[in-house]
Amino acid sequence: MGKKLDLKLDIKEIKQYDAASVEKEIFSYWEENGFFKPEAHKRSKKEDRFTIILPPPNANGNLHLGHASGYSYQDLMGRYNRMLGRETLLLPGKDHAGIQTEVVFEKELAKKGKRKKDIGREAFYDQAYEFSMMNSAIARGQERRLGLSADYERELFTLDPRIKKTVFETFVSMYNDGLIYRGKRIINWCVRCQTALADIDTEAKNEDGFLYYIEFGPFVIATTRPETKLADTAIAVNPKDKRYQKYIDTEVEIHSVEGTYKLPVIGDYTVDPEFGTGVLKVTPGHSVEDFRIAQNHNLPIKTVIDQYGKMAANTGKYAGMKVLEARDAIVKDLDEMGLLVKTEKINHNIRVCERCKGVIEPLISYQWFIKMEDLKANAIKALTDGKIHFHPKRQEKNCLHWLQIPEDWCISRQLWWGYQIPAWYCGGKNHVIDKDGNVEEVYGSTGGCGKIIVSTNKPENCPYCGKKNLVQDEDVLDTWYSSGQWPYATLLAHDADFERYFPTQVMETGRDIIFFWVARMIMLSLYKYNEVPFSDVYLHGIVLDKDGKKQSKSKGNGIDPMQEIEKFGADALRLSFIVGNAPDQDYRLYEEKIRGFRNFINKIWNASRFIMLQLDSLEDMTQLLTTVESLEKGDYRNENETLSLHNAHLKTMRKLMDSFRFGRAGDEIYTYFWHRFCDIDIEHMKKEIQDHPENKEENLGILVYILLTELKVLHPFVPFITEYIWHILGEYGIHQEESETIMYSRYPVIA
């Protein structure tokens, strides 16, 4: 055997367990002996294996409480299953986190007075990679400090070449299957980040604004965005609206700031007669809903706002103004022309970028999309067939709800950080702007056939025309496209792992990324392997501060998990994430709570200490060991209250652990250990030993037996102290042939 654990805290001398002084050493004892590797305990049957692919934290910062909380649950399950005799793999990783890291790293550059343009794409990528590696190393150290029993030799970064291989293969096959396409659609454009975003990457922000009532030919229309009127291509009313029925399918003449022109009037049932005046100006180039109406009615599209949020060249005197400036200018002009009827205050929702909270400008754009209809339908089927169990169950409905939204997924981002899309244009790709201000994509203008080649590697020459003038698409893939393949991509990266561990058992995460991630993993895994990637999804609650607010760096209300670990120990911190907390229920965390669990850890130490001190007074251990052994075999069962309650407790624990009720399980063991075992059983034995010294061996045997089993049951929750005491018991020869490490001891089973 390899490294031994050095027991430098003398349990007979030390009254207060000092977690910080021993936890690191315990960890390296585990890791250096390879205990975290599934190979340490190979099992031939697939059902005897247990795998969790750990959610990779973003490699752009430190470990925060959310990560620590997740890891505590993941490790809890891993250690529990390992002790049940399963071949267990916790596979760790780090996420390149596309747009988020790009924003973070841009800020890093700004500190040095540089912008990304200054250093160029390649250098930017390399430096961001280096930056991510540095952060990964820090995070890895912090994860270890928490006691995470993951196999770090298998750790992967989401941009690892081995992951890339899988991601690109999937991209190519989805393209060939017609599921990925290059399309021209209205997308969410973040003006600040200068990239397209998927719907899910945006969020609603409630804002006070104005609703302008404007004379519009024979109508009065109400709009919050008068500047987009320059891009109107129709007027829509509800066909049921008696006021306007007669105008439908006619053309009306408009006099407005841009002169006199004609617009068709169409009938569309999505127009709400109750809103404003019941007349909608249709601006397909700058409104998602209007774009849909335009598609249904074959309306032309005009573009008047560019990617920088400025009025485009085709807007006459407004050209070059920022959107808000143009809005004011147009309102002023309308007013002067006597066309502004009235202005109302309104509270409405606008879309903002999920990352930078900047304004989203809906724009028509060429992007890569994934056709979602079938992928979502298959995922819905898998869920309704009960292939995946959510804990708590209600979140399954939440997931289903999202899967019913039909939108295609925009997967291209105009960033530098991430996977550059494996698509090549023969003869390049250019943009031209037509008379309506619309951007059109033109292929092949620099000498080529203009075909798009999608391939995992850059082709030597064009398979269609043989020319060598191939230009790669400049965009990168949405980070969730690669993350969505994480469960199988990580396993494919190591020889036989996929065969051995896929599909996995559990996904453990927070409900905030069910849509972003969980749903997409399910869809992509079903696409590629026709199998769900995991059978259970456990959702932990979100950690809040003492006032019930979400902890965040910007608010400065965050607790640093590393500081708490140094103060109270990793075991105590882990308990504070788990004990008494219901799944998916947000909870508050503050130092007094952690301190309370530190006290519990110390209680474990002192209960053990008492028993060791008693053992020292024995002349020989033979009878005691016999008692322990027969208790482990199930003799003496139910002979007294102490043992029968202990058995009942073990059964309860097993039931709670197997049904994913970890918070209750933590509560159960906390209460049992402290208030039954310590407060009643040990106190009682103390008296017994005094009154009946002749039964000392037997009575002590019962205590040792209970301590032994309790350490095992506690171990998934508090791995460090339980290992430490397990080793001390080992020195007394108490579990000699079972296992040197408690990690591979047998979880107590009660018939």
Add this chain to the structure above:
RNA sequence: GGGUAAUUAGCUCAGCUGGUAGAGCAUACGAUUCACAUUCGUAGGGCCGCAGGUUCAAGUCCUGCAUUACCCACCA
């Protein structure tokens, strides 16, 4: 507009398939050289948000309402 959760002791929260209300912290009083003051004991404190309903029995199931939080949604 739709959905989901929360509402239980002063505070923070548990409470699985319905069977006479629980924990931690806080408070009060007391104990203790004998495992632990990071300890132990005792006590106070709850019409389990409100209103109905189902049931022999409801914090637990159903309906409605109120407040809060989060999520979804094309209100221009």
